[in-house]
Amino acid sequence: MNSDTLKIGILGIGGIGGFVGAPLAKKYKDSSTKIIFICRGETKKVIQNEGLLFESKGISETIFPDLVSDNPAEIGILDVLILTSKSYSINNILATYKDCVNEKTIIITLQNVVNAKEIIRETLPEVGQIMEGCIYVASNVKKPGHVQHLGGPGKIFIGGKENKALIPLLVEGGLDITYVASISEILWKKYLFVAPVAAITSAYKVTFGQLLEDQNLMQILGNMMIEIQSLGAKNNIILTNEDIETSKDLLTKFPFESKSSLQLDFENHNQTEKQFLVDYVIENAVKFGIETPYYNGVNEKINTLYLAS
Incomplete structure (x- = not known):
């Protein structure tokens, strides 16, 4: 990790980003683990002013992360970057936020593809430690700053070089994550x-x-x-x-x-x-x-x- 404070960035607060980011932001509010929502435009404006409205299993909650930003200088170097954006935007987004990633940053992918590592390496050929993953969930944006979990188990699998401290931290943060040594299958x-x-x-x-x-x-x-x-x-x-x-x-x-x-x-x-x-x-x-x-x-x-x- 890069410092005593653990900085986790969730890039893209859409259906998946909201589903992943809401429980983490709720759990680690006012702790040494800082949750950063990386988003822009109307979504950023709404969450900054009103918080993220997250609906799941009949419960609605308003969640405020530690930081909502689209400014790489304000975000700084991240310990963990969770990519929840659509596959087509990965290269452009990583180019925008490349200064938030160094050789120690763990990049977790949750795209619906089988070649996420290759896509990432087109933009970041050497920087960051990639842990490819996938998630089983139906979660949509009702409007900017309002995410609704519709169904699906919400199960996350990630693989790659194991970080023994990270997985328990994410699980304790409310995510249903399983680490597997070989993620390709x-x-x-x-x-x-x-x-x-x-x-x-x-x-x-x-x-x-x-x-x-x-x-x-x-x-x-x-x-x-x-x-x-x-x-x-x-x-x-x-x-x-x-x-x-x-x-x-x-x-x-x-x-x-x-x-x-x-x-x-x-x-x-x-x-x-x-x-x-x-x-x-x-x-x-x-x-x-x-x-x-x-x-x-x-x-x-x-x-x-x-x-x-």
Whole structure:
């Protein structure tokens, strides 16, 4: 660590950042562990003045972190940087906050990708110790400064070089975190769920519950998962048929009306993670000579619906 005071920055106070940051800020208020919300614009203004309104399991709380800022000089060097921003913004954001990271800073990733380390190293080739991770949760922004946890277990897995002091501190801060020495298989298992579900719900404009009720769409989903299974094998990751069934069953753990973040971004005309959840599968399958007719079909439907104009 960099000093006696432990500084943890949560970069991006959206659905995931709010879910992660709220319990940490609540637990470590007025302690030697400082929680910093790194955000900008209206979100920063609202949280600075009114706090973060966080809803979970029928309880609403207003949370004030130790600092809300988008100024690297004010934030200073961080001991821990938790990346909760969308995958497409990682490089630009890290370039902005590179002065908040040194060789001792632990960078925790929670993106829905299997190549977060490679993305980070494009901007920070040597600085920071990367612990790749993933989170299972449905949490959305109702409006700037107001985050609502909709469902999902909220389980976090992280891996990489183990820091024996950090994990207990995050657990004590209210996060359900498990450390695993080898994270790649877990990242692919998460991707096996997230990527095809995001794609098919966007293409057919259905909620998780509507997807479950449509046998034809569930069959397409299963075939898309088989295509990712084949891609995983080319990356020395074994995804079993049981993993596919587990991923399908995970849909039942979310509220009927849940939507994927990709779908919500398309609906709200925001920048999307299609590059990482759809294009990545198709492009890498081509490299390995894998046929992806189901992913291709869903991709064409997405392009027609949202990107044709």
